[in-house]
Amino acid sequence: MASSSTSLTSCALCQARASQLCAACRNVVYCSREHQKEHWKKGHKLECKCYEVATNEILGRHLRATRDIKIGEQILKEAPLVLGPKVASAALCLGCHRNLLAPGGQKGNYYKCSSCSWPLCGKECENSPHHQPECQLMKGSNFQSKINYTPGEEERKESAYCVIMLLRCMQLKSRDPEGFARLSALEDHLRERLETPLYQVLRANLITFIKTVLGMRDWSELDILRIAAILDTNTFEIRQPRERRKIRALFPGAAMISHDCVPNMRHRFDDELNIVFLAKRKIAKGEILSISYTQPLRSTIQRRVHLRQAKCFDCSCARCRDPEELGSFAGAQTCIKCKAGKIISLNPLQNAANWKCQLCNVKRSAKEVLTVDNQLQQELESLDKTTPVSLEDFIYRHRADLHETNTHILQAKYALTQLYGSAPGYAMEDLSEESLTRKVQLCEELLKLADIFDGGWSIFRGNLLIDMEEALVAQALRLEEPQEVEEKLRQAAEMLREIRNIMKHEPEMQQVLVERQVILNSALERFEEVKD
Numbered sequence: 001m002a003s004s005s006t007s008l009t010s011c012a013l014c015q016a017r018a019s020q021l022c023a024a025c026r027n028v029v030y031c032s033r034e035h036q037k038e039h040w041k042k043g044h045k046l047e048c049k050c051y052e053v054a055t056n057e058i059l060g061r062h063l064r065a066t067r068d069i070k071i072g073e074q075i076l077k078e079a080p081l082v083l084g085p086k087v088a089s090a091a092l093c094l095g096c097h098r099n100l101l102a103p104g105g106q107k108g109n110y111y112k113c114s115s116c117s118w119p120l121c122g123k124e125c126e127n128s129p130h131h132q133p134e135c136q137l138m139k140g141s142n143f144q145s146k147i148n149y150t151p152g153e154e155e156r157k158e159s160a161y162c163v164i165m166l167l168r169c170m171q172l173k174s175r176d177p178e179g180f181a182r183l184s185a186l187e188d189h190l191r192e193r194l195e196t197p198l199y200q201v202l203r204a205n206l207i208t209f210i211k212t213v214l215g216m217r218d219w220s221e222l223d224i225l226r227i228a229a230i231l232d233t234n235t236f237e238i239r240q241p242r243e244r245r246k247i248r249a250l251f252p253g254a255a256m257i258s259h260d261c262v263p264n265m266r267h268r269f270d271d272e273l274n275i276v277f278l279a280k281r282k283i284a285k286g287e288i289l290s291i292s293y294t295q296p297l298r299s300t301i302q303r304r305v306h307l308r309q310a311k312c313f314d315c316s317c318a319r320c321r322d323p324e325e326l327g328s329f330a331g332a333q334t335c336i337k338c339k340a341g342k343i344i345s346l347n348p349l350q351n352a353a354n355w356k357c358q359l360c361n362v363k364r365s366a367k368e369v370l371t372v373d374n375q376l377q378q379e380l381e382s383l384d385k386t387t388p389v390s391l392e393d394f395i396y397r398h399r400a401d402l403h404e405t406n407t408h409i410l411q412a413k414y415a416l417t418q419l420y421g422s423a424p425g426y427a428m429e430d431l432s433e434e435s436l437t438r439k440v441q442l443c444e445e446l447l448k449l450a451d452i453f454d455g456g457w458s459i460f461r462g463n464l465l466i467d468m469e470e471a472l473v474a475q476a477l478r479l480e481e482p483q484e485v486e487e488k489l490r491q492a493a494e495m496l497r498e499i500r501n502i503m504k505h506e507p508e509m510q511q512v513l514v515e516r517q518v519i520l521n522s523a524l525e526r527f528e529e530v531k532d
């Protein structure tokens with residue numbers, strides 16, 4: 001394969017003089033559309049990629065760009081090899097994977113598979129290719145699921161689902177040996193996982209069930225646990241609220257993508273549940289392709305603890321290495337002694353390292369800082385998030401000990417940007433002048449943070465821009481001074497253009513964008529009428 005697109009002059013199929021570049025990999029040229037199609041069928045489709053699998057000591061296998069990639073470009077699309085319920089899941093259909101609705105009638109139960117009694121959404125899903133193999137296995141072992149509908153507990157997590165994805169992977173061995181080989185080649189971190197309480201429980205319960213109840217005696221205990229560990233290390237969570245789906249899936253190609261706390265890609269799932277990755281920003285040839293396995297608003301210590309527990313590694317990316325977290329100070333607390341300086345870690349790559357005030361040099365142990373951090377996180381998570389009241393109260397109560405961009409304050413502020421304009425009693429048209437200004441100010445603050453942690457065409461930035469655009473139009477409609485109105489509407493129109501770019505690959509956002517454009521157009525028309 002030629003290494004540079006500029007030196008390409010002969011058709012990849014017939015060697016004649018050619019100049020039509022393959023737009024996807026930019027590694028080959030063609031003399032005609034016909035030859036491009038023929039070359040694709042002859043095998044180019046297998047090598048037409050803008051990335052390669054590379055290996056290094058820190059990341060293990062990872063993907064690296066083989067050419068410059070434009071912002072918004074689709075980099076990879078892959079169908080799931082296996083999909084199914086999460087380890088503990090609310091009742092869902094094992095055919096179409098939608099969460100089950102409450103059955104009709106007072107004593108109603110979910111529809112149950114006529115062979116194995118696992119809940120399904122209806123008869124059609126009994127024959128789903130996802131469900132059939134496990135159904136035959138359960139039926140053959142005379143196992144019947146005991147999951148029943150309990151009124152008022154639709155969201156209760158059923159741990160019995162933990163066996164399903166595991167069985168689906170195990171059954172690949174005979175049903176799709178090639179797929180099973182791809183799955184088996186994935187990272188597992190089994191040794192570390194075996195030490196954890198979760199794996200002790202799996203060892204005690206799951207193994208007996210699979211080997212004794214389902215009769216899969218050919219499998220060794222470690223081979224079964226290795227599959228569980230591969231799933232824990234590599235699956236992606238699929239959340240599709242409108243489809244009532246919250247499941248997990250394994251994509252062996254995408255499983256090669258490494259983590260970075262400031263990633264350069266984002267992903268989504270299409271209607272067929274393929275995973276699709278886009279460049280959030282320009283990516284240069286040779287750069288490592290990355291996504292985030294954790295949450296951007298969390299502080300370094302929170303992210304690193306989560307990554308160690310869930311994915312068994314210690315992140316050492318540029319954000320994690322920097323005690324000031326790229327200038328955001330998201331993990332810093334305000335010093336309780338001088339009440340002015342920020343306490344930051346003396347070595348963020350050592351979770352146990354001491355912390356020190358930048359102003360008065362007072363020291364805190366990592367344990368002290370983490371205890372406060374955990375208390376604050378718990379406090380934040382226990383707040384009522386249906387209205388802005390308790391979140392605003394949280395920010396006010398912690399104004400002395402937590403600075404403006406501390407992780408807990410940022411999480412509260414992000415929730416507030418969503419609530420102002422949509423919570424009951426806080427609809428956009430009912431918002432007080434003060435609340436509307438607050439919404440704009442919060443969006444502005446968070447957009448600056450998004451540029452640091454999750455910039456470019458990120459969903460986080462897109463959502464903030466949508467909130468801000470809506471608030472700007474609402475402000476414009478309340479103003480009288482024509483210049484001010486014009487300025488607000490100009491800003492809103494500019495934002496909407498950017499949002500359209502960021503969200504162009506998100507089908508469920510298209511209707512929202514159409515509605516926003518209609519509202520903006522009518523505000524502009526009204527302004528023109530008043531001006532004339």
Ligand SMILES: C[S@@+](CC[C@H](N)C(=O)[O-])C[C@H]1O[C@@H](n2cnc3c(N)ncnc32)[C@H](O)[C@@H]1O
Pocket residue numbers: 058059060061062186187189233234255256257258259260311312313314315316317
């Ligand atoms: C989904 S897999 C990625 C592919 C994996 N590197 C491999 O060789 O199979 C996730 C694992 O990759 C490694 N990894 C990913 N990102 C990392 C990072 N930023 N630092 C260190 N290890 C990382 C960790 O071992 C992690 O559990």
